[in-house]
Amino acid sequence: MLCGLCGRKMQSHQAHGAAYYRCRYPNEYALANHVQHPRNVYVAERDIVPALDNWLLKAFAPPPHRLTDTIRRLHAAQPEAGPSTVAPEIATVNKIIAACDAKLVQ
Numbered sequence: 001m002l003c004g005l006c007g008r009k010m011q012s013h014q015a016h017g018a019a020y021y022r023c024r025y026p027n028e029y030a031l032a033n034h035v036q037h038p039r040n041v042y043v044a045e046r047d048i049v050p051a052l053d054n055w056l057l058k059a060f061a062p063p064p065h066r067l068t069d070t071i072r073r074l075h076a077a078q079p080e081a082g083p084s085t086v087a088p089e090i091a092t093v094n095k096i097i098a099a100c101d102a103k104l105v106q
Contacts, residue, residue, distance in 0.1 A: 001048075005037045019045035 001010045003023035010021040023041040059070045 001043070003041060005041065006033075006035055010041075010043070013042070015042075021045065021048075 001021045002008065003010050003025075006023065006025055008023060008025070010023045013020045013022040021043045023037075025035070025037045025039065025041075027039060060067055
């Protein structure tokens with residue numbers, strides 16, 4: 001979820017038992033970048049979910065060609081994942097799996 005004011009990724013936030021998305025933008029960044037941005041912007045998840053549900057219903061609805069097109073578009077929207085973008089924990093797990101696979105082959 002991106003902030004409509006600055007384009008930065010919003011963070012999940014819990015307040016009073018409800019889920020929100022929050023963009024926290026320090027005043028000095030706003031002044032330096034000439035952005036009119038409140039210190040915090042909150043969007044309630046309950047306000048987003050109905051629209052998201054409707055979009056998902058339409059995106060994955062029959063006919064089957066729509067499903068294929070939606071999956072293709074979702075895949076194309078993903079950032080390129082190269083070796084430098086793999087988290088260290090994932091790299092470690094991948095090495096363990098590769099070692100186990102090698103043992104199974106033997």
